[in-house]
Amino acid sequence: MKIELITIGDELLLGFVVDTNAVHLARVLAGVGVEVVRRSTVPDEAEAIAASVREALDRTGGVVTTGGLGPTSDDMTKPAIAALFGRQLQLNEGIVALIEERFRSFGFTGPMPPGNRQQAMIPDGAVIIPNAHGTAPGIWIEDDRGRWVAMLPGVPREMRGMLADELLPMLRQREQDVPTVVLSRTLRTTGIGESALADLLGDDATGFPDLPLAYNPGWQGTELRLTARGMSLPQARKHLDDGIAKLYSRVERYVYAEETTDLAEVVLRLARARGARIATAESCTGGLLGARLTAIPGAxxxxxxxxxxxxxxxxxxIIGVDPEVLRSEGAVSEAIALEMARRIAKQMQCDVGIGITGIAGPGGATPGKPVGTVWIAVQVQDKSRTHGRVFIGDREEIRLRATQAALDMTRHMLA
Amino acid sequence: MKIELITIGDELLLGFVVDTNAVHLARVLAGVGVEVVRRSTVPDEAEAIAASVREALDRTGGVVTTGGLGPTSDDMTKPAIAALFGRQLQLNEGIVALIEERFRSFGFTGPMPPGNRQQAMIPDGAVIIPNAHGTAPGIWIEDDRGRWVAMLPGVPREMRGMLADELLPMLRQREQDVPTVVLSRTLRTTGIGESALADLLGDDATGFPDLPLAYNPGWQGTELRLTARGMSLPQARKHLDDGIAKLYSRVERYVYAEETTDLAEVVLRLARARGARIATAESCTGGLLGARLTAIPGAxxxxxxxxxxxxxxxxxxIIGVDPEVLRSEGAVSEAIALEMARRIAKQMQCDVGIGITGIAGPGGATPGKPVGTVWIAVQVQDKSRTHGRVFIGDREEIRLRATQAALDMTRHMLA
Structure with a gap:
């Protein structure tokens, strides 16, 4: 099934909000074989919304929108799309009651704000998509030719819940008769550049000419993605299994995970399997490595x-590094990274100690130590490794790349 | 000037990459009065690229694209748009020489990969937009009716550099005769909900009916944004100055910054002005507060x-909290947050200590302490404040909201 995605809101066009909904929707929909073939972002204006929905329906016949369902006057999605379908908006008393109940549960006792009544206006003949996480219900509207628009709210938590609980089951049901799917699988690599990976893999990396290979570089490393299109679901799964296995066998050393799994999760899993505990000593990353590890539930x-x-x-x-070493080698040095890793492991009674020290910039460079210079040390029981390099990018990228390199060293030592 | 933005790449549509370029371009362009009226994302397919560029040119006459200028075979932007303009691609020997020089500077000695020659193919009559940060130059192509497309690479660092150094000056020059602009200003608030803010501000928040007010809620708080359209630049600046001053006077207590300034930067500035130093003791946030503070250059x-x-x-x-208190109150308690804040300030010899302890979920809830329960304490010299609440959202949001609340308490105590 091919659909288009339309995200609605001035704040998106003016660049005040990163459109994370688009990413989430695309990934989740692709996972059930629904292909987003185009994405548009339009302002909170009835005319622009109606025009983009009309064009998208002409191209694909199916549209998911996010945003513009809120209680304020700049929320134009429902009236614009209802008018496009030639439907009137009617107040739905059931939705009014639900919204009122929600208000009461938060402890509000006064009358419901008028804006929230607007959220209970539903186009004639539309299907309500329940919203368990907020006040604005979603809307499914369909014409007699089977062309449809699903309207979801823009608040990410609400949108995600409604997508999983309501919209996916609706789409799966429609899709039963559709013979072909689009399906992707991804290997996440790190510790090797994009062009070196491409050299290693050559032109025919998988042996499947119908599985195009894409390289997506970023601070985490380079993702390798195979995409199957125009096949049946079982055929796509089979091709992707074989293609991924071939790819994996050729770059195994650099692969730390599949799909969206973060390297921090992989490291926690390896340590858990060995019964090992981890402690960190961070300078230039300022807590980012700890934040990444503790972002994973159950860390x-x-x-x-x-x-x-x-x-x-x-x-x-507090860490207790040797003042002599600090004086002679400087804070950004192999010796200090190693001191940090060793002493934090000992102090926190852990099997694994990770030390990071560097210059994240934009200031702080010294002769021979440019911005981006980072030393990392990992101590696992009585073995240690160190790694020094100059990362490229801005302050944020340098810090993120440093945490990624530290985690990858830990992965190799624990594996 | 109204333009459209087209971001190109399968990885964007499949949801493998967050489109941060779109945000950056929109913000930077809006700052010079160039309004992005629609954004589209299309796959790496010549036909889809050409169709979307043609439609956008019909609507606005000006298009910026990102992506699809790389050295691999899925980079279709140049041939697709050159064909749309009826132009041939020619190898540009000057660009070949620049790319080769770049390769040499990285220490590569072999022949240049063939894909990089493709990056030196330039449409007839196009203007080259130099790329100081990478191999792919950008392209400006224009027809005899003055309709134009500017093609930039998708790599954020390269795109940002070229936008600032090259494209903005080109657009400013074109724009000199254009009489009206679109301009926004933003106040960032925290510590108050969106609907409470709306109640406080009422229907006519600024006294300027021509300055629509938008509310953008998120984990950082709620942004209030005023947008002036269809005015001259001086008039827009004047209206926005007056409107923002009015808005500020009504919600001053909750405003921590304007535009994109992070609360961590505000707190660092306030502490710097007092000559105070800050130390943190984090449990559930796992280093995220330290990472936010150290994300700011000069922290x-x-x-x-x-x-x-x-x-x-x-x-x-290591922090030295009282074991009796830990036993009687539990780790997630007001008393432990206060112990953490006090002891870290003392141990690190700082004027300000911040302690955070809580349950980020999804597991870990206990009777009376649901997921999201967080206690925060801030000690500034001999004064301390504590704050306990249940944050909503997933693990990531709860952690981010906790760091924001801790920073806001610190801001109020330092102000």
């Missing part, structure tokens, strides 16, 4: 904690 | 460091 059985030693005084007094 | 003169006490053993042994 607490592996990650003990860490020290952010942003000031050298903390490196000396 | 090192204010932020000393912190301890991530994910495991209670770290709270006891």
């Amino acid at each position: 607490s059985d592996v990650y003990t904690g860490g020290i952010v030693a942003y000031d050298d005084a903390v490196k000396l007094r | 090192s003169d204010v932020y000393t460091g912190g301890i991530v006490a994910y495991d209670d053993a770290v709270k006891l042994r």
Whole structure:
């Protein structure tokens, strides 16, 4: 099934909000074989909304919108699309009651704001998509030729819940008779550049000419993605299984995960399997490595904690690095990274200690140590490894790349 | 000037990449009065690219594209748009030489890969937009009716550099005769909900009916944005100055910054002005608060460091919280947050200590302490404040909201 996605809101066009809904929708829909063939973003204007929906329906016959269902006057999605389908909006008393109940449950006692009554206006003949996480219900509207628009709210938490609970089952039901799908699988690599990967893999990386290979580089490394199109679901799954296996066999050393799994999760899993615990000592990354590890639910059985030693005084007094080494080698050095890794592991009674020290920029460069210079050390029981390099990018990228390299060293040592 | 933005790439449509370029372009262009009236995302297919560019040119006459200028076979932007304009592609020897020089500077000695020659193919009559940060040059192509397309690469660092150094000056020159602009200004609030803000501000928040007010809620709080359209640049600036001043006077307590300034930067600035230094003790946020503070360049003169006490053993042994209090109150409690804030300030010899402890979920809830329960304490010299609440959202949102609330408490205490 091919559809288009239309995200609605001035704040998206003016660049005040990153459109994370588009990413989430595309991924989740692709997973059930629904292909988003175009995405448009239009302002909160009835005319622009109606024009983009009309064009998209002409191209594909199916449209998902996000945004513009809120209680304020710039929320134009419903009236614009209802008018396009020639439908009137009617107040739905059931929705009014649900919204009122929701207000009461938050402890509001006064009358419901008038804007929220607007959220209960439903186009004639439309299907209500229930919203368990907010006040605005979604709407499914369809014409007699089977062309449809599904309207979801723009608040990510509400949109995600409604997509999983309501819209996906509706689409799956429609899709039963559709013979072909689009399906992707991804290998996540790190520790090797995009062009070196391409050299390693050559022109025919999988042996399947019908599975185009895409390279997506970023701070986490390079993702390798195979996409099957125009096949039946079982055929696509089979081709992708074989293609991914071939690809994996050729770049195994660099592959840390499939799909969206974060490297932090892989490291936690490896440590957990060995019964090992991890501690971190961070300078230039300022807590980012700890934040990445603890972003994963259940990190607490592996990650003990860490020290952010942003000031050298903390490196000396709290981590306890050797003042002689700090004086002779400088804070950004292999020796200090190693001191940090060893001493944090000991202090926190952990099997694994990770130390990071570097210059994230834009200031702080010294002769021989340009912005981006980072030293990383990993200690696993009585073995240690160090790695020094100059990362490219801005402050944010350098810090993210440093955490990724530290996690990848830990992965190799634990594997 | 009204333009459309077309971002090109299968990886965007499949949801493998968040389209941060779109946000950056929209913001930067709006700042010089160029309004992005629609954004489209299309796959790496010549036909889809050409169709979307043709439609956008028909609507606005000006298009910026990103992506599809790389060296691989799925990079279709140049041939598709050259064909639309009826132009041939020619190898440009000057660009070949630049790309070769770049390769040499990275230490490559072999022959240049053939894909990179493709990057040196330029449509007849097009203007080259130099790329100081990568191999793919951008292209400006224009027809005899003055309709134009500017093609930029998809790599964010390259795109941003070329936009600032090359494209903006080109657009400014074209725009000199254009009488009206679109311009926005934003106040960032936190510590108050969207609907409470709306109640406080009422229907006529600024006294300027021609300055529509938008509310953008998120984990950081709610942004209030005023947008002036269809005015001259001086008139828009004047209206926005007056409108923002009116708005500010009514919700001052909740406003921490204008435009895109992060609350961490505000807190660092306030502390710097007082000559105060900050230390953090984090449990559920796992280093995220330290990471936010150190994301700001120059944080090192204010932020000393912190301890991530994910495991209670770290709270006891390294921060030194009272074991009696931990036993009687539990780790997620007002008393422990206060112990963390006080002891970290003392241990790191700082004027300001911030302690955060909570349950980020999805597991870990106990009777009376649901997922989202967070206690925050801030100690500034001999004064302290605590704050306990249940944040909504998923694990990531709860952690981000907790860091924001901690920073906002610190802001109020330092102000």
